[in-house]
Structures are given as structure tokens and as C-alpha cells.
Amino acid sequence: MSSVLYVCVRPERSAADAEQRSFSRGLGLGMLDRIDLLHASLQTAEWQQYDGFVIGGSPFNVTDAGKGRQQLAVERDLERIAGRALDGETTALFTCYGIGVVTRMLGGEVHTDQPEQAGATRIVLTEAGLADPLFGPGGPHLSVFTAHKESARETPPGAVLLATNDVCTVQAYRVGERLYATQFHPEASPQDFADRMAVYRASGYFDPTQYDETERAVLSASVDGDDLLARFPRLVSV
Known part of the structure; x- marks a missing residue:
């Protein structure tokens, strides 16, 4: 079994x-090791022993003004993981905040003109997506949070x-064969996402006065992220 490390960049425990x-759950792994970059640095961890990495989301933004030392250190560590995947030495899946870090690292622009409120959305695979071993088997469309x-x-x-999709131009991309980045959250089930909404209720991801309506819509959604994640360990082991 290939070893996969969950990289945490959330301040909220x-x-x-x-x-x-x-x-x-999505990866189908009974045990998933974790490193919390808000409390530990890659420089003090034996992170290069892992075959794959999944990087979670964060309330941080790449476009944040006046970043503190902690956030800058987190972004440097995420770039280290991305660099290793670019070199083909590991496989990494960056989600949400992580796609901004990778985009900037590659010389792309991160902007605030295409936000998406908390909820399920339908994304459309490109021709390259349909041919991709991680995305393609799921078919031409995916429903994700x-x-x-x-x-x-x-x-x-x-x-x-x-x-x-029509709201956000770049929902997912691949660099080389081993580095993936998604704007969406493939790991979250409807209940997972509803629970996360409660934590970030006042963080600007949805109108808090519409909390109950947003929660009902989330809980009634059907999403495909687990199917995508289930293919990741097999990709790592190739």
C-alpha cells in the first residue's frame, strides 16, 4: 500500500x-498520517518518505494582504511539496487554497473576480480531463462542493x-504527471460540508442570514468527490 500524507493548513482544530x-474515507485508507503546517515545518518532518500528499483547504488566501510569518511559512512548505511533485518524485493533490499557491508558484495570476458561495456545483471535464487517469473515469461531469x-x-x-464551469474558469488542472490542483473540495460529503459551514459561518463563504437554506441545499446535494479520491492511491502507486 502506498503511503499518503494529509497536509493540514487549517487553524481550526x-x-x-x-x-x-x-x-x-475518500481515499479508502484506514490510517492517514497528518502534518499540521501551522504547528510544524516540513524542515522538521520526515515528509519525503511519503509516496503521495493530499493538501486540504484553509481560510487563508494567496491574495491576502499583510500576510504574517506563519502563513508565509505555510506557503513555502506547500511549494516544497509541489516542487517535489513537479520533479516526478511524488504525487500531490492540492485543493482550494492550495491551487492558489501552486498557480502563483508557476507564474500564474490568482484573482478574486470568480468567487463561489458554499454549495454544490457541476463541473465539466475538458478533453484532457476525460483522458486523465484521476478525472477521466468519472465521466464528462462531476458534482462537487x-x-x-x-x-x-x-x-x-x-x-x-x-x-x-461557467462561474469559475479553472476548477482543476494537472502539471506534468504527478501534480494536481483543484479549486473544489473532493473530500467533503454533504454532512462534512454542512459541519464545515458551521465552523466558517462568519467567514464570508455564504450569507449567514441564509444559513438554514444553504445548509438544506448542501445536505440534499449528491456529489462525486469520493469516487475521484478513491482513484488517487492507485495513481500514487504507479
Whole structure:
């Protein structure tokens, strides 16, 4: 069995613990190791022993003004993981905040013109997405959860667009054969996402006065992220 590390970049412990459980379930792994980059650095961890990485979301934004030392250190560590995947030495899946880090690292632009409110959305695979071993088997469309304030303006240099929709142009891309980045959250079930909404109720991802309506819509949604994640360990082991 290939070893996969969950990389946590959430300050909120309850949301981080739940996200780890979500990734573990989606990947089909009974045990999923974790490193919390808000409390530990890759420089002090034996991270290069892992065959694959899944990077969770965060309330951080690449476009944040006046970043503190902690956020800057987190972004440097995420770039280290991305660099290793670019070199073909590991396989990595960056989600949400992580796609901004990778986009900027590759010389692309991260902007705030295409936010998506918390909820389920339908994304469409490109021709490259349909041919991709991680995305393609799921068919031409996927239903996934999104909640973000920033996104890549366009596919960054060297990347191949895998998925898009009418609201957010860049929903997923691949760089080389081993580095994936998604704007959406593939790990979250409807209940997972509803629980996360409670943590980030006042964080600007949806109108808090519409909380009950948003929660009902989330809980009634059907999403396909687990199917995508279930293929990731097999890709890692190739």
C-alpha cells in the first residue's frame, strides 16, 4: 500500500480533524498520517518518505494582504511539496487554497473576480480531463462542493486544464504527471460540508442570514468527490 500524507493548513482544530477523516474515507485508507503546517515545518518532518500528499483547504488566501510569518511559512512548505511533485518524485493533490499557491508558484495570476458561495456545483471535464487517469473515469461531469474567494484567472504556464464551469474558469488542472490542483473540495460529503459551514459561518463563504437554506441545499446535494479520491492511491502507486 502506498503511503499518503494529509497536509493540514487549517487553524481550526475541529475543521482540521474532520477534514482528515473525510480524506481518509475518500481515499479508502484506514490510517492517514497528518502534518499540521501551522504547528510544524516540513524542515522538521520526515515528509519525503511519503509516496503521495493530499493538501486540504484553509481560510487563508494567496491574495491576502499583510500576510504574517506563519502563513508565509505555510506557503513555502506547500511549494516544497509541489516542487517535489513537479520533479516526478511524488504525487500531490492540492485543493482550494492550495491551487492558489501552486498557480502563483508557476507564474500564474490568482484573482478574486470568480468567487463561489458554499454549495454544490457541476463541473465539466475538458478533453484532457476525460483522458486523465484521476478525472477521466468519472465521466464528462462531476458534482462537487466549492467555497472560495479567489481562484486562478487562467491555467498557469505548464499546466493542463482538466475541469471548468461557467462561474469559475479553472476548477482543476494537472502539471506534468504527478501534480494536481483543484479549486473544489473532493473530500467533503454533504454532512462534512454542512459541519464545515458551521465552523466558517462568519467567514464570508455564504450569507449567514441564509444559513438554514444553504445548509438544506448542501445536505440534499449528491456529489462525486469520493469516487475521484478513491482513484488517487492507485495513481500514487504507479
